[in-house]
Amino acid sequence: MVFCFNNFVAGLTTFKKYEFDCSKGGFYMDTQFVWRDEFKIGVDVIDKEHQRLFKIINKLFAFREDEKSSQWACQEGIKFFKGHAMKHFADEEQYMESIQYEGLEQHKYIHKVFQENTLPALEKELEQTEYAPEAIDHFLAVCAGWLIGHTVTEDLSIIGKCIRKWENLLPSEELAAMKELITQLVFDMFHLKSQMISDAYTGEKFGQGVYYRLVYGTKQDKRKQEVILVFEEKLLVNTVGKIMKVSSDKLNATLIHATRYTAQQFVGRIMKYLSTEELYELKEENLLSYEEFQRIFEREKLQASLLFNTEEGYFAYCVIAPRILKNGVGTPIEEKNAIKEVKKYIIKREEQEKRNKKKVLVVDDSKKVRQQMKELLDEDYEVALAESVVAAIRTITLNKPDLILLEDEMPICDGKQTLKMLRSEKAFADIPVIFLTGRGDPESVKKIMSLKPTGYLLKNLKLVDIKKNIDTFFEKTKV
DSSP: EEEEEEEEHHHEEEEEEEEEEETTTEEEEEEEEOOOGGGOOOOOOHHHHHHHHHHHHHHHHHHHHOOTTHHHHHHHHHHHHHHHHHHHHHEEEEEEEEOOOHHHHHHHHHHHHHIIIIHHHHHHHHHHSOOOHHHHHHHHHHHHHHHHHHHIIIIIHHHTTSSSGGGOOGGHHHHHHHHHHHHHHHHHHHHOOOEESSSSSOOOOSSEEEEEEEEOSSSSOOOEEEEEEEEEEHHHIIIIITTOOOOOSOOOHHHHHHHHHHHHHHHHHHHHHOOOOOOOEEEEEEEEOHHHHHHHHHHHHHHEEEEEESSOOOEEEEEEEEEEOHHHHOOOOOTTTHHHHHHHHHHHHHHHHHOOOOOOEEEOSOHHHHHHHEEEEEEETTEEEEHHHHHHHHHHHHSSSEEEEEOOOOOSSSSHHEEEEEEEETTTSSSOOOEOOOOOOOOHHHHTTTOOEEEETTTTSSSHHHHHHHHHHHHTTTO
């Protein structure tokens, strides 16, 4: 799972340089994979082939740099890579059969999909583009991501280093099992500690995010199961980006491609352990905007929605119950359009960042008021909504707003108590807070202002005047 790369994969792979060169028509890499003895699984025939595959990937990265011979070199290198990959699959399956490994059929299926679907599609893309730099980069990212994901998930299971104790839990325990499985799998695979901070994640935005949707189905059943992974951008940049020595603090296409394939290995692993039905196959994948992600959250019933915090940032794992899915959730990513769709996704993100909307959090126990304020402000601001203090604190923690509009008379914990809590927390103390109040008498206003908020707005003001006041606030606070 690329978003959790840390010490483990840092030892497995070292990326030395990643830059953009217009004269070369795209991204290029001076990259080297480093295999350490500590990552051997202890089966000689498998470990040796793993090392050979990594060496071949290294050569392909090197071939990519030589413009004059890159097409010929990649053609020969790909043949070499395929030959060794097929030998590795055969040797691995033979060994698993000899020890009567119970996961043999699943392992064979994963090998078959890579051999018969993934590699041929990548080869076709290379041929159709005449080995264009972007196509070569796509091939390398996919193979590297798949190889890393498969090595640290399926291959480790052969010697029992994976989490097999979760397989036979009862359905009533599946939510707890999924939480423990994800936590332990992330640590076992990537030496990155993660902690579940909510088993009822409701789709709050945490910083700039990446929303990746995977749809699985079976051969016999028309129902499909949907998984959505949400990654905080800084989590990807601070893990994969550091490994690849990316100087920018932004994502790029190669990081997204590698994330896709490694994340597929991770999700497949979880589904294998927790599913009692026949094997699920990946039927569709999409990169979603936050708005598309929100629409899914609003209309679908979630089986699980878990939010995790790691040493490098947040991620969420969301599961929608098996059902007959309707079309229309973004463009499905396939091998033939992967480069185009990821490029479109990057461009769309960059355009959104350029707009750089200020973030406003509306905290009010009235759904009518929340929706009214969202409709009022949504065109010019990024608006988040919270119906309680608990929801507000969680939203503020995940995605710090530029302004909070706070109802002063909420039940249980009112606005005044909420403001005191915010001011007592160093991380929140500097967030401007404007009270939304229904009381405009001098005594009520005096009590509100004694807490030193940024200001207050009367709810009985015309909506256009409320908007004008908020616009004026941001105009005055421009640096």
